[in-house]
Amino acid sequence: MPIYRDENIKNIKRNDTNIAILMFFNIIDFILIGLIVVLFYLTMPVNSTKVLFIPKGSTSNIISHLNKSGYEMNALDEIIIKMTGYIQSGWIDIDQTRLTKMDFIYKLISSKAALKTITLIPGETSYFFLKKIAQEFSLSEEILTKIYNEHAYKADGNILADTYSIPIGMKEDYIIFYLFSQTNRKYEEFSKKIFGVYDKKKWYNYIILASVIQKEAATTNEMPIVASVVHNRLKKGMRLQMDGTLNYGKYSNSVVTADRIREDTSSYNTYLNAGLPKDPICAVSLDSIKAAIFPVKSNYLYFVRDNRTGLHKFASTFEEHQVNIQANVGVAKTYTKVKAVETQIDEEAQNIMKTDISNQKPISIKDLFNNIN
Structure with missing residues (x-):
């Protein structure tokens, strides 16, 4: 009887051992199958742009963002990423347009894109800025211009004068x-700060005015004064008759001649047409926008550049303006660069310019609406 019991115990132990061994190999098989599935999954092809923008946020939020952007990402990707590192925010240099899922995840974790800065100078036109982008980033000027024209809200002024960091390879x-989205974000932010709302149509009327100011003012100090001249002339029904409005597009840096004034039939010609042009002339700065919204109060209707300083002399009457013009007769241009000194203006305008614009009431844009061609 004892012999039988011992034998039975041995058989049970042997069975337990066999079961344990079987379970061990089953687990190994399961792991191997899982690894094979994962390895197969990681070799699946992924189509991507050469550079990719990743917003700040958790891995889950970034995965969701990538899915919305057309990349098929799932919980397995999230697990792999969390096990191997974390996704960097900002621009990612993917480099290739077709790669494996493994390479794509590796790029997300490790590859920051190389950035190159480019500056749009206040007063420059999109015509020349697109040429500059094409040259510095080895891109097609024709394609850039085509896409710009297809999606631009206005002929110009769609890109704020600023310095931009752009990934090489974009x-x-x-x-x-x-560039459009960055500008629109800043326009919206600035508009809401001043008006509490962002009305794109109304805002671009200010951009049109700001572009005239940008082209005409010699310094930032002059901008609110030039703005007052524009407003005063519009209110009196006078044509602006400003050379800077003819420095649009490819004519940005051209000298405005009498022939140009006679022959240019575009809405930019403020010698020929009353009111403001229908489109901004150029890229504007935040300073010129601020001047367009908060001009000084003055009686000025005219201004002329002083050949000695490069600054403008302002006048309230045509007779005063003629005196300022005569002061330039026989005087050669002696300045090489306009010094950012305060322009000589009346006491009232000086006091207004020194006040904080946050305490000022924006001017009504009714006149602007009625004076756009």
């Missing part, structure tokens, strides 16, 4: 969309 359409 294609033409992405660069244009990036």
Whole structure:
């Protein structure tokens, strides 16, 4: 009887051992199958742009963002990423347009895109800025111009004068969309700060005025004064008759001649047409926008550049203006660069310019609406 019991115990132990061994190999098989599935999954092809923007946020939020952007990402990707590192925010240099899922995840974790800065100078036109982008980033000027024209809200003024950091390798359409979105974000932010709302149509009327100011003012100090001249002339029904409005597009840096004034039939010609042009002339700065919204109160209707300083002399009457013009007769241009000194203006204007604009009431844009061609 004892012999039988011992034998039975041995059989049970042997069975337990066999079961344990079987379970061990089953687990190994399961792990191997899982690894094979994961390895197969990681070799699946992924199509991507050469550079990719990743917003700040948790891994889950970034995965969601990538899915919305057309990348098929799931919980397995999230687990792999969390096990191997974390996704960097900002621009990512993917480098290739077709790669494996493994390479794509590796790029997300490790590859910051190389950035290159480019500056849009206040007063420059999109015509020349697109040429500059094409040259510095080795892109097609024709494609840039085509995409710009297809998506621009106005002929110009769609890109704020500023310095931009752009990833090397970004294609033409992405660069244009990036510049437009960055500008629109800043326009909206500035508009809400002043008016509490952002009405794009109304805002661009200010951009039109700001572009005239940008082209005409010699310094930032002069901008609110030039703005007052524009407003005063519009209120009196006078044509602006400003050379700077003819420095649009490819004529940005051209000398305005009598022939140009006679022959240019565009809405930019404020010698020929009453009111403001229908489009901004150029890229504007925040300073010129501020001047357009908060001009000084003055009686000025005229201004002329002083050949000695490069600054403008302002006048309230045509007779005063003629005296300022005569002061330039026989005087050669002696300045090489306009010094940012305060322009000589009346006491009232000086006091207004020194006040904080946050305490000022924005001017009504009714006159602007009625004076756009």
